[in-house]
Amino acid sequence: MTKLLSHTVKDGGMVPKHDPNRSLEIQPGPPEPPGNAPREYVVVVNPHRSADAGQWKLVIPFHYCLDPNLKPLDPPHALGVTNEVLLAVVIDRLEGFQAGPFACEYNRLALEHARSALAFLHARSQERANRGVGPTEK
Numbered sequence: 001m002t003k004l005l006s007h008t009v010k011d012g013g014m015v016p017k018h019d020p021n022r023s024l025e026i027q028p029g030p031p032e033p034p035g036n037a038p039r040e041y042v043v044v045v046n047p048h049r050s051a052d053a054g055q056w057k058l059v060i061p062f063h064y065c066l067d068p069n070l071k072p073l074d075p076p077h078a079l080g081v082t083n084e085v086l087l088a089v090v091i092d093r094l095e096g097f098q099a100g101p102f103a104c105e106y107n108r109l110a111l112e113h114a115r116s117a118l119a120f121l122h123a124r125s126q127e128r129a130n131r132g133v134g135p136t137e138k
Contacts, residue, residue: 002028023047038062040080087118 004026009019025047029038043058061080094111097103 004028084118084121087114087121090114091118 025044027042029040049055
């Protein structure tokens with residue numbers, strides 16, 4: 001099983017004990033056509049515990065129905081969140097931190113780059129709409 005590790009803080013190859021991401025494991029689903037990206041991720045909270053000792057799982061399904069006229073066969077896995085939705089959540093949280101006692105240069109830069117990422121995804125969607133190919137596999 002593949003696990004993502006990019007969410008953890010590295011300190012000389014070791015994850016610091018205070019990092020809350022140590023208790024989170026991200027498991028991407030298999031890459032799927034047409035875009036070769038997983039359609040689902042599972043975040044396991046407290047992966048080193050059993051279910052009755054505090055482990056639980058959050059399934060994050062991604063929207064992948066390319067034809068808006070088709071009704072998906074298997075909700076809730078057929079329709080889910082988008083990259084834009086996840087970025088909007090991150091932006092909202094960082095804006096909250098910056099407006100409160102946790103404002104700092106690191107959060108400001110993370111907010112700036114999250115906004116840039118969202119703007120690029122919006123630009124891509126607009127460009128596809130202008131070409132008349134969204135939402136398709138073209």
